[in-house]
Amino acid sequence: MLNMLNRWYQRRFSDPHAVSLVAILLGGFLTIYFFGSLITPLLVAIVLAYLLEWPVARLTKLGLPRTFSVMLVLLLFAGLMSLALFGLVPTIWHQVVNLTADVPKMFNDLQVYVSSLPERYPDFVQPAQVVDLMNNLREKVLGMGESVVKGSLASLVSIATLGVYLILVPLLIFFLLKDKDEMMQTLLKVLPKNRRLASKVGSEMNEQISNYIRGKVIEILIVGIASYVTFAVMDLRYAVLLGVLVGLSVLIPYIGAAAVTVPVAMVGLFQWGWTPDFWWLLLAYGIIQALDGNVLVPILFSEAVNLHPVAIIVAVLVFGGLWGFWGVFFAIPLATLVKAVWGALLSAEDELDDVEQV
Known part of the structure; x- marks a missing residue:
């Protein structure tokens, strides 16, 4: 068994380029796994930088300086996000509040409907089953209510984190787009030669x-x-x-x-x-x-x-x-x-x- 594993390892990883590939992937995996929560702003910025690289590249091909192109695209993106934030979020929040207020009525209507099932289908549904079902649903609804309250309290704490993100993420996006080539050259110097x-x-x-x-x-x-x-x-x-x-x-x-x-x-x-x-x-x-x-x-x-x-x-x-x-x-x-x-x-x-x- 050991000889077979040894042969498999030698066959797969005798090439130094294959070893380098596995090492780079393992390093990236461990970094994100252990430090993912710490570098979340960087991850968000990288995703948005990938999204905005396409319009920046198109403006650069038209002859505009890359720095100016990055600033223009970021301003347009910030404007669209602000429009969505102030135009869409209040409506969504209003509908969430209304839906939360309607949940008790929905639950009562469901309870009335389920309670009528033993009369409609006496051969398939027993009253005891209905009672157990409604008790379980009531516990689930109460549990969801507690989770909403806890989530609301936690969201107050996360407002400060959101404020930091609103400052850090745009700065990171700007530098990732503006200095993309320089950063890639620096990264290549750190990676293995093979x-x-x-x-x-x-x-x-x-x-x-x-x-x-x-x-x-x-x-x-x-x-x-x-x-x-x-x-x-x-x-x-x-x-x-x-x-x-x-x-x-x-x-x-x-x-x-x-x-x-x-x-x-x-x-x-x-x-x-x-x-x-x-x-x-x-x-x-x-x-x-x-x-x-x-x-x-x-x-x-x-x-x-x-x-x-x-x-x-x-x-x-x-x-x-x-x-x-x-x-x-x-x-x-x-x-x-x-x-x-x-x-x-x-x-x-x-x-x-x-x-x-x-």
Whole structure:
């Protein structure tokens, strides 16, 4: 057994470039795993810098100085974010307050409906089952209320952190965009010399991550706006809040869409009951999800969709468990990275076999 493992190790890692690739990946993994919470502003800035690099590069190609291009793009981005913050957030907050106030009435309506089940279906539902179900639901609702109160108290503490982010993140984005080439040269000096495979994988992943972040933002906007328009046309309550939730749900492939179906269906059910309007809502929501998964995602992520859905779900579970939100957000690029690294190691082994045969 030991001899077999030794042969496998010698075959896979006899190439110094392969060893350098694994060492760089291991160093990055350990850094994010142990210090991820400390460098969160830097991670946020890197994501936004990837998003804004495309317009900066386009302005630079038109002949504008890079520093001026960076400042112009950042000002436009800050203006859009301010518009969204002051225009959208108050509406969302107002709808959250209204929904919270309606929860007791929704719970009472549910209790009345469930209590009538033994009379409607005496052969299938017993009164004792209804009592146990309602007690469990009541405990869940009370638990959610306590969590909301604790979250509100915790949010007061995080206001100071948010203030720091609002100062640090724009500064980091500015310098990441402005001094991109100088920083890359400094980073290359620190990395191992034998990095042919690492450079190959890095070049591929740099393009992948840039396209992924840009595509994901576009997907969020398209799905969110389409959902809001659909809900508003159908006169569904909390249309803005639900539209935002549906848009953000695309951050978590497959799982997010399934999870956000619950609040959409519950609001529609308590507003209309088991009427045709409720079923039209589910049909419209299903069409949006089908178009997103079968049309929009293949267009925006033509390379990423080569991954099997099982691989994507496993990536969400594994990387989300390791790195929380960032692991979920980058689940598809990280899965693509694993695939690219595996392919690079196999190609290095094939090259070694060709040399040995010669």
